Amino acid sequence: MGSSPRSLQAIVGAPGVRGKKITALSKDGLTAFIQSIISTKHEMKEPFYVLDLGVVMALFDKWARNLPIAQPFYAVKCNPNPAFLGALAALGSGFDCASKAEIESVLSLGVSPGRIIFANPCKAESHIKYAATVGVNLTTFDSKEELEKIKKWHPKCALLIRIKAPEDGGARCPLGLKYGALPEEVTPLLQAAQAARLTITGVSFHIGSGAMQFRAYREAISAAKIVFETAARLGMPKMDVLNIGGGFTAGPQFAEAASTVKAALQTYFPHKSGLTVIAEPGRFFAESAFTLATNIIGKRVRGDLREYWINDGIYGSMNCILYDHAVVTCMPLTGSSNRSNPTSKEARSYDSTVFGPTCDALDTVLKGYPLPDLQVNDWLVFPNMGAYTAAAGSNFNGFNTSAILTYLAYSNQN
Numbered sequence: 001m002g003s004s005p006r007s008l009q010a011i012v013g014a015p016g017v018r019g020k021k022i023t024a025l026s027k028d029g030l031t032a033f034i035q036s037i038i039s040t041k042h043e044m045k046e047p048f049y050v051l052d053l054g055v056v057m058a059l060f061d062k063w064a065r066n067l068p069i070a071q072p073f074y075a076v077k078c079n080p081n082p083a084f085l086g087a088l089a090a091l092g093s094g095f096d097c098a099s100k101a102e103i104e105s106v107l108s109l110g111v112s113p114g115r116i117i118f119a120n121p122c123k124a125e126s127h128i129k130y131a132a133t134v135g136v137n138l139t140t141f142d143s144k145e146e147l148e149k150i151k152k153w154h155p156k157c158a159l160l161i162r163i164k165a166p167e168d169g170g171a172r173c174p175l176g177l178k179y180g181a182l183p184e185e186v187t188p189l190l191q192a193a194q195a196a197r198l199t200i201t202g203v204s205f206h207i208g209s210g211a212m213q214f215r216a217y218r219e220a221i222s223a224a225k226i227v228f229e230t231a232a233r234l235g236m237p238k239m240d241v242l243n244i245g246g247g248f249t250a251g252p253q254f255a256e257a258a259s260t261v262k263a264a265l266q267t268y269f270p271h272k273s274g275l276t277v278i279a280e281p282g283r284f285f286a287e288s289a290f291t292l293a294t295n296i297i298g299k300r301v302r303g304d305l306r307e308y309w310i311n312d313g314i315y316g317s318m319n320c321i322l323y324d325h326a327v328v329t330c331m332p333l334t335g336s337s338n339r340s341n342p343t344s345k346e347a348r349s350y351d352s353t354v355f356g357p358t359c360d361a362l363d364t365v366l367k368g369y370p371l372p373d374l375q376v377n378d379w380l381v382f383p384n385m386g387a388y389t390a391a392a393g394s395n396f397n398g399f400n401t402s403a404i405l406t407y408l409a410y411s412n413q414n
C-alpha cells in the first residue's frame with residue numbers, strides 16, 4: 001500500500017490508532033510539536049515519546065521499493081507500542097511474536113493468525129498450546145526437544161528449521177550463541193521431524209541485530225540452500241519458505257543490504273517460483289519512528305563540567321545503551337530559561353554528563369557530551385529512540401517506563 005492517501009486512511013482507522021489524536025506536522029515540524037506538548041500538556045514534566053506515523057509509512061515504502069520479494073513480519077519485541085503495531089498491521093505487515101502475550105496483543109488488533117509467525121525457537125509448552133488454540137500455525141525450532149513439545153501440543157504447526165548464520169555480520173547483538181542449528185545438526189533434526197510426521201516448510205536464520213556486514217545474508221542464504229537440498233535428499237516434501245530474519249537498519253545502508261539479499265537469492269534460489277521469502281525486521285521499522293523528550297530535573301556545576309539529571313535513563317528507555325549497545329544522541333530544548341533561542345543555536349557548549357534519575361551510578365546516559373549551559377526544567381530530546389528502548393525498561397526506583405506516554409504525529413515525508 002505504501003504512503004498513498006488510502007494507506008493513511010487505513011492507519012487512522014486502525015485498531016491501536018483509532019480514536020487517538022494525530023497531529024499533522026510539516027517535514028521539520030517535530031521540534032515545534034514537542035514544544036507545544038511541553039507547554040500545554042506537561043506541567044508535571046514527565047518524559048514522553050512522539051511516534052511519527054509518517055516515518056512508519058515512509059519506511060514501509062522503502063522496504064517495498066528495495067526488497068519487495070520479502071514479506072515483512074515485524075518483530076514485536078523491538079517495540080510493542082499498540083499504535084505502532086496497529087499502523088504496521090494497516091500497512092499490511094505480518095508479525096513475528098515470541099510469546100503468548102505478544103500473540104495476544106497482535107490478535108487483539110484484529111490481525112489474523114495467518115499473519116503471525118511464532119518465531120521463538122524455544123517456547124514454553126503452555127505458549128505452544130495457546131498458539132494451537134488461536135490458529136497460529138507457523139513456528140521455528142532448533143532442537144529435538146522442541147520438536148517433541150510441538151508434536152505433543154501443536155502437531156499441525158508448520159515448522160521452519162532455524163539455522164545458525166555462518167557469520168554474524170559484525171552485529172551489535174549477535175544471536176548465534178543462543179539460537180540456530182549447527183550444520184552437523186541439520187540432518188538429524190530433519191530426520192527427527194520426518195519420523196514424528198511433522199511438517200517442515202522451510203528454513204529461517206537471523207544474522208544478528210544491528211548487522212554491519214551484509215555478506216552475512218549471502219552466507220546464510222547459501223547455508224539455507226544446503227538445508228533445502230538436504231531435505232530433498234531425505235525425501236521430505238518440498239520446502240517453500242525462506243525466512244531471512246532481521247538485522248536491517250533503515251539508513252542509506254539498507255539499499256546495500258537489500259541488494260545483497262536479492263543477489264544471493266538469484267544465486268542460490270534462481271528458480272524462485274513457489275518460494276515464499278519472509279523477513280522479520282524489528283529495528284528497521286521502529287528505530288527512527290520514535291523520539292523521546294526528557295526533562296532536566298537536576299544540575300550540578302563543577303568548574304567547566306556540567307552535570308544534568310534527566311527523568312529517564314539506563315533503567316528506563318536508555319537500557320538500549322547496555323542491552324542494545326546503542327549510542328544515543330540528544331538535542332537541548334529550553335523552556336522558560338531561554339525562550340528566544342529554544343534549540344540553543346550557536347550557544348557556547350560545555351562538556352556535559354547526563355545522568356538518569358535512579359540512585360545508581362551506572363545510570364549514566366551520556367559522558368563528555370557537548371551541551372549548552374542548561375537549567376533545571378529545560379528538556380533534552382533524543383531522536384531514534386524506537387528500537388529496544390521502552391520495550392525493555394523497568395520500574396526500578398519507582399521510575400515506571402511503561403507509564404511514559406506516546407503522542408502521535410504524522411509528517412509528510414515526501
Ligand SMILES: *Cc1c(COP(=O)(O)O)cnc(C)c1O
Nearest residue numbers: 075209210246247280281282283
Ligand atoms: C529480535 C529478532 C528479530 C528482530 O531483529 P532486528 O535486528 O531488530 O531486525 C527478528 N527475528 C527474531 C527471531 C528475533 O529474535
